[in-house]
Amino acid sequence: MKVKEIFIVGFMLFAMFFGAGNLIFPVALGFQSGSNFWPAILGFILTGVGLPLVSVIVGSISENGYRDLLHKIHPTYSVVFLLIIYxxxxxxxxxxxxxxxxxxxxxxxxxxxxxxxGLFIFSLIFFLVVLMVALSPNNLADNIGKYLTPA
Structure with missing residues (x-):
């Protein structure tokens, strides 16, 4: 991979895995854990960083991705497990x-x-707007720039 591609993949993975939970949860966890801080933060790092990292590595080992690897366990398992995950x-x-x-x-x-x-009505409107934007993917940047961002 070229350096530019490595940065693009790195930023993509960062954006996928780093959410508000990874910004807020460690602080709250540290505060609530008190004297058990080290076991708590170790558990968080293993599950919040280690498992996603291992899953990306495992998925990148096979040319055909996770389904090919899980197919080796059992064909039905590969479909059912990935369906549940998705x-x-x-x-x-x-x-x-x-x-x-x-x-x-x-x-x-x-x-x-x-x-x-209120949440129900908002959700209907919200997902109607999302559907309208998603139905025209070629105009995605225009729709976001012209309508969604100002709104």
Whole structure:
């Protein structure tokens, strides 16, 4: 790999794995752990840094990625396990969290309180906008620059 490609992959991995949880959780963990700080931070580093790093390394070993490696265990296992992982990462956790976070940060301060109905209505509007933007990927930069960012 060229140096430029290494930086691009490095920044991509950083963006994928470094979220608010990795910024806020270690501090909160350290505060709450008290005299058990070292075991707590070691556990966090192993699970929050070590496991994702190992998974990237394992996925990069095979030319065809994770499915090829898991296929060696069992063909059905490879499909079921990856389906569970993809659903967990996407529709079950990340997608609902995007609407909830936007609602809590962007709407609740103006309403003063959070309601289930407010979150439901906001989520419908939020995902309708996301769908409209996603349906025209060629205009993604224009749509974000012209409409979403000013909004």
């Amino acid at each position: 659903l967990t990462i996407g529709p079950f956790f990340a997608i609902p969290r995007t609407a909830t976070t936007a609602y809590e940060i962007g709407v609740v301060p103006f309403l003063g309180t959070s309601t289930s109905m």
